[in-house]
Amino acid sequence: MVLRCQVEVLYFAKSAEIAGIRSETISVPQEIKALQLWNEIEARHPGLADVRNQVIFAVRQEYVELGDQVLQLRSGDEIAIIPPISGG
Amino acid sequence: MPFKTTSERGAMASREEVLALQAEVSRREEELSSLKQRLAAALLAEQETERLVPVSPLPPKAALSRDEILRYSRQLVLPELGVHGQLRLATASVLVVGCGGLGCPLAQYLAAAGVGRLGLVDYDVVEVSNLARQVLHGEALAGQAKVFSAAAALRRLNSAVECVPYAQALTPATALDLIRRYDVVADCSDNVPTRYLVNDACVLAGRPLVSASALRFEGQITVYHYDGGPCYRCIFPQPPPAETVTNCADGGVLGVVTGVLGCLQALEVLKIAAGLGPSYSRSLLIFDALRGQFRCIQLRSRRPDCAACGERPTVTDLQDYEAFCGSSATEKCRSLQLLSPEERVSVTDYKRLLDSGSPHLLLDVRPQVEVDICRLPHALHIPLQHLERRNAESLELLGEAIRERKQGTQERVAFPVYVICKLGNDSQKAVKILQSLTAVQELESLTVQDVVGGLTAWAAKIDGTFPQY
Ligand SMILES: [Zn+2]
Numbered sequence: 001m002v003l004r005c006q007v008e009v010l011y012f013a014k015s016a017e018i019a020g021i022r023s024e025t026i027s028v029p030q031e032i033k034a035l036q037l038w039n040e041i042e043a044r045h046p047g048l049a050d051v052r053n054q055v056i057f058a059v060r061q062e063y064v065e066l067g068d069q070v071l072q073l074r075s076g077d078e079i080a081i082i083p084p085i086s087g088g
Numbered sequence: 089m090p091f092k093t094t095s096e097r098g099a100m101a102s103r104e105e106v107l108a109l110q111a112e113v114s115r116r117e118e119e120l121s122s123l124k125q126r127l128a129a130a131l132l133a134e135q136e137t138e139r140l141v142p143v144s145p146l147p148p149k150a151a152l153s154r155d156e157i158l159r160y161s162r163q164l165v166l167p168e169l170g171v172h173g174q175l176r177l178a179t180a181s182v183l184v185v186g187c188g189g190l191g192c193p194l195a196q197y198l199a200a201a202g203v204g205r206l207g208l209v210d211y212d213v214v215e216v217s218n219l220a221r222q223v224l225h226g227e228a229l230a231g232q233a234k235v236f237s238a239a240a241a242l243r244r245l246n247s248a249v250e251c252v253p254y255a256q257a258l259t260p261a262t263a264l265d266l267i268r269r270y271d272v273v274a275d276c277s278d279n280v281p282t283r284y285l286v287n288d289a290c291v292l293a294g295r296p297l298v299s300a301s302a303l304r305f306e307g308q309i310t311v312y313h314y315d316g317g318p319c320y321r322c323i324f325p326q327p328p329p330a331e332t333v334t335n336c337a338d339g340g341v342l343g344v345v346t347g348v349l350g351c352l353q354a355l356e357v358l359k360i361a362a363g364l365g366p367s368y369s370r371s372l373l374i375f376d377a378l379r380g381q382f383r384c385i386q387l388r389s390r391r392p393d394c395a396a397c398g399e400r401p402t403v404t405d406l407q408d409y410e411a412f413c414g415s416s417a418t419e420k421c422r423s424l425q426l427l428s429p430e431e432r433v434s435v436t437d438y439k440r441l442l443d444s445g446s447p448h449l450l451l452d453v454r455p456q457v458e459v460d461i462c463r464l465p466h467a468l469h470i471p472l473q474h475l476e477r478r479n480a481e482s483l484e485l486l487g488e489a490i491r492e493r494k495q496g497t498q499e500r501v502a503f504p505v506y507v508i509c510k511l512g513n514d515s516q517k518a519v520k521i522l523q524s525l526t527a528v529q530e531l532e533s534l535t536v537q538d539v540v541g542g543l544t545a546w547a548a549k550i551d552g553t554f555p556q557y
Pocket of ligand 1: 390391395
């Protein structure tokens, strides 16, 4: 049985515009590869595919490469999707 | 009392005269101060030829004068800064790329704190729509180059700070030479190509880059290429597709948000220049002004395969960044070309058609917030987003409006629909959507065209009283 947990996903800048929300709580496996976690989020908001190569993907406020790195998540963990902004 | 005595009338008359004279004095004072500001900017413009001469390094400074001690006393007594730090600031030079919403507060605090030399780069002129956030510029200098307006304001604030205005865009041809003349670079620009250009030039010149940005209610700040930390390309190796980038003109921005970020950026520059070291190297501070929250995100370390700062860099000189990013560094609004000329009408042709009374539907696809600012009363409003999502209620509304206007016209002839937005980009997207809807017969037969240049062109060419925003 896959153990799951509830994490909070925060959307910033363009990703909030695409997702249409600024945060949501989702259920994900406690043990998951970074890329799989991204894919779960992208499945909820397919438009995020447009920015996947330009986002800072942060788990517990730390940058995570979208790759095979296995994450150990706990309920309440914060996932942030941060596309760059360039205005000034 | 039914009428006034002579002496009362005399008193009234002289009071009126006093008020009139006071008004005239303040009008002339205002005029004079505006002339003085223009003169200061003009004098600076005259010196612009100086920029071609390489700026010599600032000489080391051994001690502070009595005046300097008094002026900087509140920061001198901070043990972390002290005389040593202040002397370092006095001999430091900072290049400010962009004199807009970030550059204005940044330069203001750097000049106030006594940084020795500020280079100011901006090709643009002051516009009225800048004044809500670009706080160094005043009404009197609208139309003047931003760098001269900023330099004049900074000179009034602190005459000891040397300001070097560069009234030009930063280009691959000029960036490296310019950046090499300064100790620290602050990226206060407003577009993606300039961000990559400034990054690569800082890596090549070996200069720390304090980079901030703001849009809507959000801001970001990071120090790049400092003490072995990552550069902008380490974090963002590929530029975003041009169509996913929103600028401040389209997306909007609150002046205070750029102000907060510009101040944080000035703080990082000061800490680097004074030798305290920055706080946001290898990390990204994000400011969410709506939630009222700051978050500090730990970033990755330098990317060994980074094209700019990696082990085997491929960026060995500056490239064509506009081509790399697929967008312009100086054009404020990107103009899309989704439609053929036959699918578009000019505002002049549309005005003629409107005056002829020929049956048609004008569809305004701007967001509600913009329709609240101004609208053409005869237009039907359906936001582009609703069309994109094929919102059933909106399509019903559209179908009804078409049927209503079509009454009494020839049923078989395709009914003309004109789509308008702010600038003529979203209207083209909407035309594409309406075409696809008629193709699958979700809507009846239509000829759909968009109005080139949108309501901005309408205000410029047809109706001078129509607001521009
Ligand atoms: Zn790098």
